[in-house]
Amino acid sequence: SYELTQPPSVSVSPGQTASITCSGDKLGDKYAYWYQQKPGQSPVLVIYQDSKRPSGIPERFSGSNSGNTATLTISGTQAMDEADYFCQAWDSSALYVFGTGTKVTVL
Amino acid sequence: QVQLVQSGAEVKKPGASMNLSCKASGDTFTYSSIHWLRQAPGQRLEWMGWINTANANTKYSQKFHGRVTITRDTSATTAYMDLSSLRSEDTAVYYCARQYCSGGSCYNAFDIWGQGTMVAVSS
Numbered sequence: 001s002y003e004l005t006q007p008p009s010v011s012v013s014p015g016q017t018a019s020i021t022c023s024g025d026k027l028g029d030k031y032a033y034w035y036q037q038k039p040g041q042s043p044v045l046v047i048y049q050d051s052k053r054p055s056g057i058p059e060r061f062s063g064s065n066s067g068n069t070a071t072l073t074i075s076g077t078q079a080m081d082e083a084d085y086f087c088q089a090w091d092s093s094a095l096y097v098f099g100t101g102t103k104v105t106v107l
Numbered sequence: 108q109v110q111l112v113q114s115g116a117e118v119k120k121p122g123a124s125m126n127l128s129c130k131a132s133g134d135t136f137t138y139s140s141i142h143w144l145r146q147a148p149g150q151r152l153e154w155m156g157w158i159n160t161a162n163a164n165t166k167y168s169q170k171f172h173g174r175v176t177i178t179r180d181t182s183a184t185t186a187y188m189d190l191s192s193l194r195s196e197d198t199a200v201y202y203c204a205r206q207y208c209s210g211g212s213c214y215n216a217f218d219i220w221g222q223g224t225m226v227a228v229s230s
Contacts, residue, residue: 033216042220043152045207054207054218086152090215095168096142096154
């Protein structure tokens with residue numbers, strides 16, 4: 001089965017850049033998607049097709065995907081960005097696959 | 108803006124079945140497919156299956172095949188998910204979510220999520 005792996009946690013100072021990685025075999029050959037989930041809330045789609053932002057998502061969220069790694073970047077991180085972030089890809093056999101999740105702490 | 112409102116929390120005995128609902132409002136029900144996912148405590152999200160709300164076609168994850176059934180009632184703009192032969196490992200928050208479609212294209216992602224339904228399976 002296809003698996004996606006993320007670091008458990010990332011810490012960032014307010015105003016700085018946070019980078020969250022998502023690793024999977026030949027992930028760059030697939031599209032990567034990213035969600036933000038705050039405690040007690042449902043996930044919110046923040047990046048689709050590697051680097052596109054849905055309507056309403058701030059420009060400080062950006063994404064890239066190449067080789068075996070997709071990356072979500074939060075530029076000028078704000079306190080409100082503190083949340084869990086998880087990646088997702090679509091695989092022809094496993095279909096919808098999710099990453100292990102990364103907790104972003106804004107210190 | 109479309110909203111998905113799910114049924115309330117449930118406690119089930121092992122071996123029982125559960126039926127969860129997901130009511131859509133604010134948009135055309137048949138605009139996009141509805142998916143069911145779950146998140147067990149401390150675990151990653153897990154996709155269970157989906158239903159094409161226009162024609163009722165379904166597809167299920169191999170992991171749940173045979174135990175899960177997804178249906179919809181277009182007049183009630185509601186999707187349902189039945190999971191049978193429950194075991195303790197099925198304890199999780201269950202979500203319905205809409206496939207993300209924009210500008211005439213649909214993507215393998217989910218933009219609108221229900222609030223989640225907590226299901227506990229315990230003897």
